[in-house]
Amino acid sequence: MTTYNATGLTGPPSTPIVSVKPIVLPMPGRVEDVHIRVCAPVTGTELPIVLFAHGFGSNLDGYAPLVDHWASHGFVVIQATHSDSRRLSATMDDSRRPHVWRYRVQDMTLILDELDTLAASVPGLAGRMDHGRVVAAGHSFGGQTAGILVGLRVTDPTTGTAQDMSDSRVMAGIQLATAGRGGDELTRLALEVAPWLRDQDFSHITAPGLVVAGDADELPLSTRGPSWTTDPYTLAVGGKSLLTVYGGRHSLGGIPGYEAAETTDEDPDRVALVQQVTLAYLRHVTGIDDTDWEVARAALGSGRHPLGRLESK
Template sequence: MSLRRRALLGTFLGLGAAGVGASVLGAAPAQAVSRPLDAPTQRFAIGVREYAWSRGNRRLTTRIFYPATGTPGGNPVTNAPVANGVFPIVEFSHGLGGNPESYAPLVRPLAEAGFVVPAPVFPTTSTGTPGNIQDVYNGNQSMDVSEVITRTLALNTTAGDPLAGHLDTAVGVGVAGHSLGGMTTHGLLTAWPDERIAAAVPFACVDMGNPSNRVTANVLFVHGDQDPICQYSSARQAYAELPAPKAFLTHRGTGHDQYIWSGYNHTQTIATYLDWMRWSLYGDTAARDRLPADATSGTTTTTWESTLTPPPAGAVVSLRSRANNQYVCAENGGAGQLVANRASVGPWERFDLIDLGSGAVALRSHANNQYVCAENAGAQPLVANRASVGPWETFQRVNNADGSVSLRAQVNSRYVSAQGGGSQPLIANATSIGPAESFDLVTG
């Protein structure tokens, strides 16, 4: 990034309206795994404790928010008793000119949901400091976060500390941050890697470097596509460079931070963020399955990659369109789009119908052993081109009164349609069911 670009970031990178308001773990798992801890179902009250830590001569005052005893819904209570249980850690990094309290909409929900949240006050970029963004580009803030993670994990065995015995030190840790804090978060996956990280959510970040093979984390990007401060294209580049599992939640027509605060897609932001962490750190598969619905609104678009485990084989079926009585074909051995244009059944017209539970199904083509995908969240025709099943490859089976079935794509809640009476490729874009959205399932 050019010095001019950095200077522009130094001028604009901040909270906007929001401003008012020695490794302990080994390598983290790439995906959520089976674990003895169950994700909490209740909402917790929030406690907060402050720790006067440092890294060399860098003071790292850190406020740790945590699940506490008491009635949920109030403000954090200083030194409140810790709730019963063992909880994963998710560190949060504030933006330029901010502090942990100014980011309450992203910090408090984590603690309420059953996470311990260390939130450092960075020494040169917090409220009332000079705003030295070079501390992000030279790695100081990413290394500060690693120090805070180490110190927090050590509390689990610190005699007399109220958090002792309440910290999950086996699953890895989560990290998140917005703006300059999002860049700090991305730096922990790239130029200043911390292999303890199992989940990350950078909000409104820019690309901080090439991914490190030392880190294997589930990464969710959240960004407004009209962000004037942190370029959307840079975040998309950062996303493209990382391996799956990953996702990108785009708030269309949105700037730098509106989606964080109450109103404007705040609900989608928080629900997706929390369930990403619940899946990644608690192994909560129900939270994983909620992700597409969490992220859906009239002004959001989400890219998902490898967020579900490939299921086993199911019944062999062909789909015959009620619009023209022709079978759906995976054109060119699955390399082309799906079209209902074949009078007979061969390998290109056969699919494994895989039951994912609760009425959800996936289709795997016999032409190439790839899963049918609602390309670009249903905006483009269906193609059998995916090696694993995620929300784009998941469809809800609807049993119609006439004996036919319809398929509703999970990514956009639209029905698969044989457009033009079957003369055009199948696409998940219909809001209601008619002949073009109705198929006979022919087995065998």
């Protein structure tokens, strides 16, 4: 049975899901433990894993339109509440603030180290995850987190050095509405609130990846306009794809949550487009099935689809 939606794209049938939160993992050397949510289909074995990083200030309860969609179609989705979350009351002068980008990567590494512990905390999930098929995904600030896991080099604003913090356990990345290169394209606001964007090097990302960008995403962090969020595609080496969402602002139609207050461009069709294309990509890159990905490439490759364009290199 095949399902359809307003995008005109196809997808497999959905299945019931189970979600458990918070699963608490201690983080040595940090003030707060890491609170984690795991969402998984109730059936199936050898399930691929998606590590999802939220945008700045969000938490493990966000992004239900994506998380629920991926989980209901065969993926175990793992989210953490990162230290920049509003739930943790991080302030502009918090001593942790310059390090939050690095703490996020540490959170993801901890999750990868403790996959068996997490699975044992979800009824019926133990022994059903495939540790060899892990994709990192993230929106906005979370896109940087996902990018670092597959090779993005970020210059530490406190030390002035960049290091390889990639993890070989991650096979691919999905970056949604994510910041581009730094340098003289950053605004004064960006330098004040997000100094970790000052110098980003995408050239070391060799893993497969999908970048999703809205062509109306006018972020106040860059002087370049919406094309800034396409840098993770244009500045990385081959094996990448770019979905451009027509009319999409930073929320890409509403992926942070159903009726989320931060959504500036609420549009169920845009959300459906992102859901379908990202799911098709996940199924493709993890080796489940290429059919839906090829259908999406054919439907969106010409640029004539009313919702968006899909290109690859």
